[in-house]
Each structure stands twice: as C-alpha cells, then as structure tokens.
Amino acid sequence: xxxxxxxxxxxxxxxxxxxxxxxxxxxxxxxxxxxxxxxxxxxxxxxxxxxxxxxxxxxxxxxxxxxxxxxxxxxxxxxxxxxxxxxxxxxxxxxxxxxxxxxxxxxxxxxxxxxxxxxxxxxxxxxxxxxxxxxxxxxxxxxxxxxxxxxxxxxxxxxxxxxxxxxxxxxxxxxxxxxxxxxxxxxxxxxxxxxxxxxxxxxxxxxxxxxxxxxxxxxxxxxxxxxxxxxxxxxxxxxxxxxxxxxxxxxxxxxxxxxxxxxxxxxxxxxx
Amino acid sequence: xxxxxxxxxxxxxxxxxxxxxxxxxxxxxxxxxxxxxxxxxxxxxxxxxxxxxxxxxxxxxxxxxxxxxxxxxxxxxxxxxxxxxxxxxxxxxxxxxxxxxxxxxxxxxxxxxxxxxxxxxxxxxxxxxxxxxxxxxxxxxxxxxxxxxxxxxxxxxxxxxxxxxxxxxxxxxxxxxxxxxxxxxxxxxxxxxxxxxxxxxxxxxxxxxxxxxxxxxxxxxxxxxxxxxxxxxxxxxx
Numbered sequence: 335x336x337x338x339x340x341x342x343x344x345x346x347x348x349x350x351x352x353x354x355x356x357x358x359x360x361x362x363x364x365x366x367x368x369x370x371x372x373x374x375x376x377x378x379x380x381x382x383x384x385x386x387x388x389x390x391x392x393x394x395x396x397x398x399x400x401x402x403x404x405x406x407x408x409x410x411x412x413x414x415x416x417x418x419x420x421x422x423x424x425x426x427x428x429x430x431x432x433x434x435x436x437x438x439x440x441x442x443x444x445x446x447x448x449x450x451x452x453x454x455x456x457x458x459x460x461x462x463x464x465x466x467x468x469x470x471x472x473x474x475x476x477x478x479x480x481x482x483x484x485x486x487x488x489x490x491x492x493x494x495x496x497x498x499x500x501x502x503x504x505x506x507x508x509x510x511x512x513x514x515x516x517x518x519x520x521x522x523x524x525x526x527x528x529x530x531x532x533x534x535x536x537x538x539x540x541x542x543x544x545x546x547x548x549x550x551x552x553x554x555x556x557x558x559x560x561x562x563x564x565x566x567x568x569x570x571x572x573x574x575x576x577x578x579x580x581x582x583x584x585x586x587x588x589x590x591x592x593x594x595x596x597x598x599x600x601x602x603x604x605x606x
Numbered sequence: 607x608x609x610x611x612x613x614x615x616x617x618x619x620x621x622x623x624x625x626x627x628x629x630x631x632x633x634x635x636x637x638x639x640x641x642x643x644x645x646x647x648x649x650x651x652x653x654x655x656x657x658x659x660x661x662x663x664x665x666x667x668x669x670x671x672x673x674x675x676x677x678x679x680x681x682x683x684x685x686x687x688x689x690x691x692x693x694x695x696x697x698x699x700x701x702x703x704x705x706x707x708x709x710x711x712x713x714x715x716x717x718x719x720x721x722x723x724x725x726x727x728x729x730x731x732x733x734x735x736x737x738x739x740x741x742x743x744x745x746x747x748x749x750x751x752x753x754x755x756x757x758x759x760x761x762x763x764x765x766x767x768x769x770x771x772x773x774x775x776x777x778x779x780x781x782x783x784x785x786x787x788x789x790x791x792x793x794x795x796x797x798x799x800x801x802x803x804x805x806x807x808x809x810x811x812x813x814x815x816x817x818x819x820x821x822x823x824x825x826x827x828x829x830x831x832x833x834x835x836x837x838x839x840x841x842x843x844x
Contacts, residue, residue, distance in 0.1 A: 420752045430726075434772060448725050520684055526684060557679065593728070
C-alpha cells in the first residue's frame with residue numbers, strides 16, 4: 335500500500351460491506367423494516383452495536399421504534415429539545431406528574447418546562463427504569479475493571495457524553511435518563527431490585543412531540559447482577575407520523591397529561 | 607399562606623464543632639453556601655414537614671453535581687437515610703448523611719416549577735412561587751443556569767413508591783425541630799429552596815422557615831475520627 339492509488343483501491347474495495355451493527359442507508363434498505371410500515375417512509379434505520387451508541391435529530395411527529403431482538407438490549411435514553419436544548423428530559427417530573435414510576439404504554443416523557451418531549455405509544459416490554467440512570471465511569475471501572483468508550487466495557491456515561499458532544503453539548507447538558515428493556519422494582523423499604531428483561535423480541539415505540547435530539551447508549555443496566563458485561567444489539571427505526579393531538583386517547587387519559595399536551599401544542603404553534 | 611400559630615422549633619446543630627454559619631431561611635426563600643470539606647451542614651425543619659429542596663455541586667467544578675440515579679444505584683435504595691452517600695454524576699461522594707431524625711428522605715420527587723405546577727394543579731397556578739425559580743435565582747449568584755438544574759433531594763418530604771409504581775408526595779413524617787446533617791466530602795456548593803408548593807398538602811399549606819447551620823469539626827471530633835480510623839486499620843491488619 336505504498337501508493338495513494340493502492341490505498342484508494344483498497345478503501346473502495348470495502349464498499350458494500352455488511353456488519354451486524356450499522357446504519358442502513360437509505361433507511362428503506364433496512365433488512366428489518368417494521369411490520370406495517372412502508373419502507374419508503376423510514377427516516378432512520380440502524381442496528382446499534384452492544385456497547386455502542388447512537389444519536390439523531392428527529393422532527394416533531396416522528397415515530398421511533400426500538401427493538402430488542404435478543405432480550406439483552408438496554409437502551410439508556412436521554413432526550414433534549416432540538417430547537418432549544420436547555421429544555422430536556424426531567425425524570426422527576428416524568429414520574430411525578432403522571433403519579434407513576436413504572437414506564438409503560440401511554441406514559442409521557444416530560445421536560446422540565448411542563449411539556450411532553452415524547453410519548454411511549456407502544457410497549458411490549460414493560461421492563462424499564464426511571465430510577466438508576468446509566469452506568470458511570472466509576473461504576474463500570476469498579477464492576478468490570480474498565481469504563482472507557484474504547485474498552486470492551488464502556489459506561490453509559492462515556493457513550494452519552496460522546497453522543498452529546500456530537501451535538502455541541504457537554505455533560506452539563508445531560509441529566510438523569512431512563513433505561514428501556516431492563517427493568518427495576520422498588521420494594522416497600524425503598525430497595526431497588528433488578529427485574530431484567532421481558533425476553534427476546536420486545537419493542538417500544540416513541541412519538542416525538544417536539545423536535546428532539548435523541549441520545550441512546552446500549553450498555554448493561556448498572557444493577558445487572560451478572561459479572562460479565564452482557565448486552566445485546568438494539569434496532570432503531572423511525573418514520574414520519576403525527577404528534578399526539580386532542581383526538582388521541584393519550585391526550586385525554588388524565589388531566590395532567592391533557593395540560594402537558596396543551597402546553598406542548600401551544601408552544602409549537604407560537605414558534606410557527 | 608403562612609399562619610401565625612405554627613409551632614416553631616429552631617433546634618440546634620446535629621454535629622459537634624464550632625458553628626461557622628447559622629442562617630434562617632424564610633418561607634419560600636432560597637439559600638446557598640459553600641461548605642468546606644469535613645464541615646457538617648445541619649438543616650432544621652423548624653415548623654415540621656417543610657420541604658428543603660436541595661442541589662449539591664462540586665464547588666470547584668459545578669459540572670460535577672448531585673445525581674439521583676448514581677446515589678440510588680450505589681446504595682441500591684431510593685430513600686436517603688443515615689449513612690447514605692450523596693453521589694455526583696461521576697459516581698463520586700459529595701456529601702454523606704451523618705445524622706437523620708426522620709424515617710427516610712426523598713430523592714425522587716424532584717422540585718416544583720411554575721411549569722410543572724400548571725400540569726399538577728392547572729394553569730391558574732402559573733404565577734405561584736416554585737422551587738425551580740428559587741434554584742435559578744440562587745444558582746445565578748454562582749454562575750449556574752438552567753443547564754445545571756437536575757433532579758434534586760427533598761429533605762423532610764415523604765414520597766412513597768407503592769407496589770404498582772404509584773408515586774406521589776404525601777403527608778410528611780417530620781415535625782418541628784427535626785434535623786438532617788450532611789458532612790461535606792469535598793468543598794461543595796449547596797443550594798436550597800425552602801418551598802413545598804403552596805398547593806401541596808404535605809404541611810397543611812403552611813410554609814415555615816428553615817435553619818441552616820454549618821459546623822467545623824472540633825479538634826476533639828477530628829481526633830476521635832482519627833483514633834477510630836487507626837483502630838480500624840489495626841483491626842484490619844490483625
């Protein structure tokens with residue numbers, strides 16, 4: 335490879351390669367197009383590596399489907415408003431306002447500004463966590479001996495920091511996030527126990543109620559009791575759809591949620 | 607909303623040592639202070655079932671700050687009690703609870719805000735006072751802004767999580783004069799909002815003061831701690 339010509343030949347010969355984890359472009363070329371979704375409607379299709387991360391800016395009304403094909407995925411999710419990133423996921427409001435700590439279908443993911451960032455529209459897992467956040471470098475170093483993003487046992491913190499940086503954000507912009515596909519249960523005395531996953535094939539669909547920066551790290555849940563770093567691949571597909579409106583059951587499912595959607599629509603309308 | 611027939615108990619520090627700071631925080635007001643490493647902050651619930659919404663930052667680098675999920679994960683429990691280490695978003699100790707006179711303290715309910723109050727109570731409450739306002743104003747004195755506000759501790763608040771995940775702020779377990787004491791594990795900036803939202807029934811809609819006392823460890827306390835450490839070291843090697 336002692337000439338540019340040879341190096342170029344070699345690089346170009348790799349075109350068309352297939353990896354287990356990769357984005358599919360155009361998205362319609364995904365081998366895993368969700369049932370009932372026209373392939374040409376897809377705006378994002380990707381298989382995220384175990385121990386990997388992804389990030390995307392999506393329009394209001396985008397429907398984002400996350401699939402856990404092996405039962406070992408754990409999607410550590412953080413959301414910021416794309417057109418005003420100081421508005422971001424607020425986990426305390428997300429559990430306090432709906433009076434419910436366990437996330438499931440219909441649950442609004444709230445910002446700290448009284449609006450809905452996204453709604454969980456579909457959930458066949460019901461094993462999620464809004465308490466423990468993602469793994470810190472200190473946690474993974476203590477548990478696995480290493481936490482660096484390039485190591486075999488990256489922390490969620492290191493990956494979400496990278497994902498945030500790709501949008502000009504620092505970890506000051508990150509707050510507590512949620513984990514999908516690996517659940518916890520809180521006992522009467524406050525003890526948090528790991529429930530693990532619902533098994534292979536679970537899916538979650540989110541509706542973006544505002545334009546969003548979506549940050550996802552696919553790393554083991556911090557309370558996963560296994561000594562080995564066990565995490566499976568995560569599939570992401572997104573397509574154009576409609577935000578939650580007054581005709582949707584989620585809109586009227588509780589007075590708190592109705593006001594949250596009203597606040598969201600009011601703000602979107604004002605911005606034009 | 608404050609009534610005049612409240613029982614107030616200003617109590618005293620929960621830790622030995624010289625008092626280096628002793629502040630009284632009016633109902634609905636905010637407070638902040640830098641607490642040096644090793645000093646102990648006693649928060650007194652003067653009127654009972656008040657809520658001291660609290661954020662903690664590394665004084666030298668406020669990007670490192672109190673983290674609810676790290677605190678929960680490291681101790682495997684959502685409640686804060688004596689011995690709980692309040693951890694940062696790096697998983698590192700910021701403060702340790704060295705005294706606590708109620709059953710458990712809340713770390714999951716977060717703060718009220720003008721915005722979330724419109725969801726909880728209705729749009730007519732948009733101009734009521736709120737903790738987020740206090741955090742923003744008090745934080746601004748230290749160069750902190752909206753990016754720096756994360757989920758916070760609520761001293762003296764009772765937020766049970768029921769078996770089905772139902773969760774909410776209910777009647778408190780505190781009483782006039784009850785205290786919690788926090789030892790700084792490094793130099794920290796503590797920001798407090800003294801407000802349960804006025805529509806929150808936790809203290810019968812009666813917002814009362816807080817007393818914030820910082821004590822420097824006395825020579826005797828330091829000596830005792832060093833002796834205990836030495837004894838532990840000897841026992842560990844024996």
